[in-house]
Amino acid sequence: MSLPSAQYSMTMRVHLxxxxxxxxxxxxxxxxxxxSVTAVDIVDAQGDILVADITVxxxxxxxxxxxxxxxxxxxxxxxxxxxxxxxxxxxxxxxEVRATSPIKTRDDLSMAYTPGxxxxxxxxxxxxxxARRLTIKRNTVAVVTDGSAVLGLGxxxxxxxxxxxxxxxxxxxxxxxxxxxxxxIDSSDPDEIVRTVQLLAPVYGGVNLEDIAAPRCFKVEERLxxxxxxxxxxxxxxxxxxxxxGALRNALRLVGKRLEDARIVMAGAGAAGVAILQMLxxxxxEHVVVTDREGIVHSGRSDxxxxxxxxxxxxxxxxxxxxxxxxxxxxxxxxxxxxxDLIAPGDLARMARDPIVFALANPDPExxxxxxxxxxxxxxxxxxxxxxxxxxxxxxxxxxxGALDAQATRITPEMKLAAARALAGVxxxxxxRPSYIVPSVFNPDVAPAVAEAVRDAAPSx
Numbered sequence: 001m002s003l004p005s006a007q008y009s010m011t012m013r014v015h016l017x018x019x020x021x022x023x024x025x026x027x028x029x030x031x032x033x034x035x036s037v038t039a040v041d042i043v044d045a046q047g048d049i050l051v052a053d054i055t056v057x058x059x060x061x062x063x064x065x066x067x068x069x070x071x072x073x074x075x076x077x078x079x080x081x082x083x084x085x086x087x088x089x090x091x092x093x094x095x096e097v098r099a100t101s102p103i104k105t106r107d108d109l110s111m112a113y114t115p116g117x118x119x120x121x122x123x124x125x126x127x128x129x130x131a132r133r134l135t136i137k138r139n140t141v142a143v144v145t146d147g148s149a150v151l152g153l154g155x156x157x158x159x160x161x162x163x164x165x166x167x168x169x170x171x172x173x174x175x176x177x178x179x180x181x182x183x184x185i186d187s188s189d190p191d192e193i194v195r196t197v198q199l200l201a202p203v204y205g206g207v208n209l210e211d212i213a214a215p216r217c218f219k220v221e222e223r224l225x226x227x228x229x230x231x232x233x234x235x236x237x238x239x240x241x242x243x244x245x246g247a248l249r250n251a252l253r254l255v256g257k258r259l260e261d262a263r264i265v266m267a268g269a270g271a272a273g274v275a276i277l278q279m280l281x282x283x284x285x286e287h288v289v290v291t292d293r294e295g296i297v298h299s300g301r302s303d304x305x306x307x308x309x310x311x312x313x314x315x316x317x318x319x320x321x322x323x324x325x326x327x328x329x330x331x332x333x334x335x336x337x338x339x340x341d342l343i344a345p346g347d348l349a350r351m352a353r354d355p356i357v358f359a360l361a362n363p364d365p366e367x368x369x370x371x372x373x374x375x376x377x378x379x380x381x382x383x384x385x386x387x388x389x390x391x392x393x394x395x396x397x398x399x400x401x402g403a404l405d406a407q408a409t410r411i412t413p414e415m416k417l418a419a420a421r422a423l424a425g426v427x428x429x430x431x432x433r434p435s436y437i438v439p440s441v442f443n444p445d446v447a448p449a450v451a452e453a454v455r456d457a458a459p460s461x
Contacts, residue, residue, distance in 0.1 A: 002059040002060060002363065002385075003059060003385050004034070004035055004036040004056075004057035004058050004059050004063070005057055005059070005384070005385060006057055006085070006086075007086065008057060008058040008059065008060060008061065008063070008064050008086070009038070009055065009056070009057050009058075009084075009085040009086060010055070010056055010058070010064060010067075010068075010082055010083060010084050010085060011053050011054070011055045011056075011082070011083045011085060012053070012055075012056065012068065012071060012082050012083075013043070013051065013052075013053050013079075013080040013081040013082075013083075014026055014051075014052050014053075014054055014071060014077050014078065014080065015049050015050070015051055015077070015078040015080055016049065016050040016051075016052060016076060016077055016078075017048060017049060017076035017077075018076045019045065019048070019049075019050035022050060022052075022076060022077060023040060023042075023050070023052055023054075025074050025075075025076075025077065026052070026054055026071055026074055026077055027040065027054065029067075029070040029071050029073070029074050030054065030056050030067055030070065030071065032070060033063065033066045033067045033069075033070040034058070034059065034063050034066070034067070035056045035057065035063065035064075035067040036056065036057045036058075037054060037055070037056055038055045038056065038057055039053075039054075040052060040053075040054055040055075041053040041055075051080075054071070055085070068082055090163055090166075094163075094166040094167060094169075094170050095166055095169055095170065095181070095182075099112075120134055131202070132205065132407055136179065136203070137202070137203060137204060137205045138205055138404065139177075139178060139179050139205060139404055140178075140179045140180070140181065140203065140204050140205055140206075141172060141178055141179070141181075141204060141206040141207065141208050141400050141404075142180070142181060142183045142197065142200060142203070142204040142206070142207050142208065143165045143168045143169055143172075143180050143181065143182050143183060143208045143210055144183045144185065144193070144197055144207055144208065144209050144210065145158070145161050145164075145165055145182075145183075145184055145185070145209070145210045145211045145212060146158060146161075146184075146185050146186075146187060146188045146193055146211075146212055147159070147160060147161030147184060147211060148188050148211065148212055148213040148216070149211050149212060149213035149214070149217075149236070149271075150164055150211045151164075151211065151362065152362065152363060155188075155213065157186070158184035158185055158186040159186075161184055161211060162182055162184050164210070164211065165182030165183075165184055165210060166182055168180065168182075168208070168210060168235075169181060169182060171393050171396075171397060172208075172396070172397055172400065174397075175393060175397035175398075175441075175447045176397030176398055176400065176401035176447045176451065177401070178397060178400050178401055178404065180208070183196075183197070183200060185197075188213075188216065190216050190219045190220050190223070193212070193220050194220055194223045194224055194227070197224055197228075198224070198227050198228065201228050201230060204230060205230055205231075205404050206230050206231040206232070206233065206400050206403060206404060207224060207228065207231070207232045207233070208233055208234075208235055208396065209221055209224075209232065209233065209234040209235065209236075210234075210235055210236065211236065212234070212236075214270045214271040214274075214307075215305065215306075215307055217234055217236070217237070217271050218271070218274075218307065220234075221234045221237075225410060229409045230409060231400070231403045231408055231409065231410050232410070232411075233396070233399065233400070233403075233411050234271065234275075235392055235395075235396050236271050236272060236392075237271045237272055237274065237275035238275050238279075238395075238411070238416055239392035239395040239396045239399070240272040240275065240276065240337070240360075240390070240392055241272065241275035241276040241278070241279040241416070241420075242279070242395040242399070242416055242419045242420045242423065243390050243391065243392060243394050243395050243420075243423065243438065244276050244279075244335065244358060244360075244390060245276070245279045245280065245283065245417075245420035245424075246394070246395075246419075246420040246422075246423035246424040246438065247358070247380055247388065247390060247423075247424070247437050247438045248333065248335075248356070248358070249420070249421070249424040250424050250427055250432055250437040250438070251333075251356045251378040251380070252332075252333075252356065253429070253432065254377070254378060254432055254433070254434065254437065255354035255356065255377050255378065256354075257332055257354070259280075259283055259284070259285060260283070260284040260285060260286070261287075262285060262287065262332040262333050263287040263289075263330060263331045263332045263333070263352065264280065264285060264287060264288045264289070264331065264332065264333040264334075264335065265288075265289050265290075265291065265324070265327045265328055265331045265333070265334050266288060266289070266290045266291070266334075266335045266336075266337070267290075267291050267292075267324050267334070267335070267336045267337065267338040267342055267343075267366055268290075268291075268292070268336060268337035268338035268339075269290050269291075269292045269297060269307070269308050269311055270337065270338075272337040272360075273290065273337045273338075274307060274311070276335060276337065277290065277311065277314075277315065278413075279413075279416060279417065279420065281314065282413055282416075282417055283417065286317070287317075288315045288316070289315060289316045289320055289327045289331075290311050290315050290316070291323070291324040291327055291338075292308065292338075295321070295322055295323045295324065295326075296316065296320050296321055296322055296323070296324075296326070296327050297312050297315065297316065298312055298316050298319055298320065298321055299312040299313065299316075299319075300319075300321070324342055324343060325343055325347045325350070328343070328347055328348065328350040328351050329350045329351075330350070330351070330352050331350075331351045331352060331355070332351070332352050332354075332355065333355070333356045333357075333358070334348070334351065334355065334356070334357045334358065334359075334366075335358045335360070336357075336358065336359045336360055336361055336365065336366030336367070337360050337361070338366060339364075339366065340361055340364030340365065340366065341364065341366065341367070341368075342366040342367070343366060343367045344367070344368075344371070345367055345368055345370075345371025345372050345374060345375060346371075346375075347367075348367070348372060348375035348376060349375055354377035354378075355375060355376050355377060356376065356377060356378045357372050357375075357376040357378070357379050357380070358379075358380045358390065359372065359379070359380075359381050360380070360381060360382040360390050361382065362382035362383060363382075363383060365381050365382070365383070369381055369383075369386055377434060378434045378437060379434075380437065380438070387435035387436065388435065388436070388437050388438055389441075391441050394423055394438060394439070394441055394446055394450075395419060395423065395450065397450075398419065398422075398446060398447040398448070398449070398450025398451040398454065399411065399415070399416075399419050399450060399451075399454050401447060401450075401451035401454075402415070402419075402450065402451035402452065402453065402454025402455040402458065403415070403454055403455075403458065405451065405455050406454070406455045406458035408458040408459070411454075412457070412458070412459065414457045415454045415457045415458055417457075418453040418454055418456065418457035419450045419453055419454050421453065422449045422450050422452070422453035422454075423438070423439070423446065423449070423450055425449065426439045426443060426445050426446055426449050
């Protein structure tokens with residue numbers, strides 16, 4: 001069962017008749033129902049009635065209901081109101097627009113808008129490339145989705161995906177001071193997505209593709225890269241791959257193995273899996289076996305679409321066949337970007353000494369983390385309640401910060417590899433340990449280090 005987290009956080013306003021014992025009775029009831037009390041605030045004392053706000057984390061919606069029922073059952077406690085803190089955060093959206101130049105006087109108005117703005121417009125007619133210098137294009141990224149592959153939710157459409165895209169935009173601003181804006185397209189036709197982004201591109205300095213289902217996402221990214229003169233980056237692919245490679249470099253250093261010698265098994269041949277494979281091969285890794293729902297990907301299979309056929313040609317040089325469990329035999333590294341409970345913890349005993357396990361399906365990993373620790377020398381997941389979270393926010397803010405600063409027209413493989421190496425380097429060698437192979441997302445050194453590496457690796461303009 002999942003642990004309580006802020007995802008299901010609520011504040012309960014409770015009126016208590018017994019001011020001396022009431023708070024303790026309520027918090028005990030919360031704990032007995034499986035919740036975690038994170039704050040207690042005394043709001044008011046009205047005669048014999050104590051008013052308290054109890055903030056609680058739960059594991060899921062069912063447990064939230066069980067907690068409120070348990071509090072209502074406490075003698076002398078009246079549950080006045082329950083506020084869902086996650087929904088409160090989203091009220092009115094999570095973004096706003098603010099002017100960088102205040103409009104306080106008639107002169108300000110004349111320069112910012114009519115008639116002075118006409119001079120700047122004419123300057124851009126003469127030199128369109130100056131849009132990066134004279135408009136928001138210099139620091140603005142479009143976060144583009146069709147809502148067809150939202151993490152943990154699937155194909156929910158453009159409107160329902162908007163809160164995720166808003167959240168992405170807030171991370172851009174918070175971690176790298178990049179102004180980002182959601183562009184949710186109500187179509188899953190690749191041609192319509194590409195044409196829509198192409199028409200909007202003059203406003204933006206970069207495009208972050210998000211939560212677009214495979215294999216459609218490959219076609220959309222490839223065509224936009226051909227059509228646009230600004231960076232196009234599918235974060236579900238490349239952001240994940242960059243963080244995986246950065247973490248893997250540190251994990252292998254811990255166990256005394258070299259990346260180019262490592263035997264790696266990867267479960268999942270979708271968007272993230274393809275990008276991870278490309279980055280591993282870009283760093284000289286030769287021994288990779290990829291698996292999908294049907295087992296090991298090999299050239300003898302007749303069910304492979306174009307992308308998987310390409311994987312078969314460039315991996316599994318020994319021609320292995322069988323299941324993902326068969327593939328684990330003698331492997332140094334397992335990377336899962338597939339789905340929950342693909343393997344049992346005991347299956348990891350097939351791996352080589354000091355195995356490294358990255359079980360990244362979220363919220364439920366490919367292998368139970370608790371059981372996996374009995375076998376793995378290093379374990380990483382996609383979960384925030386586990387050590388070594390592989391989180392894309394470690395990559396994409398710094399990548400776009402560096403690309404925008406360099407006025408790059410695309411994000412090259414060299415820029416991605418530089419980002420992964422820089423991310424690994426944020427963790428000093430003397431601090432490396434099995435539970436700390438990637439820095440915290442709140443480490444202030446992450447985005448600047450990644451941005452600098454990307455900027456330095458960008459082709460000269």
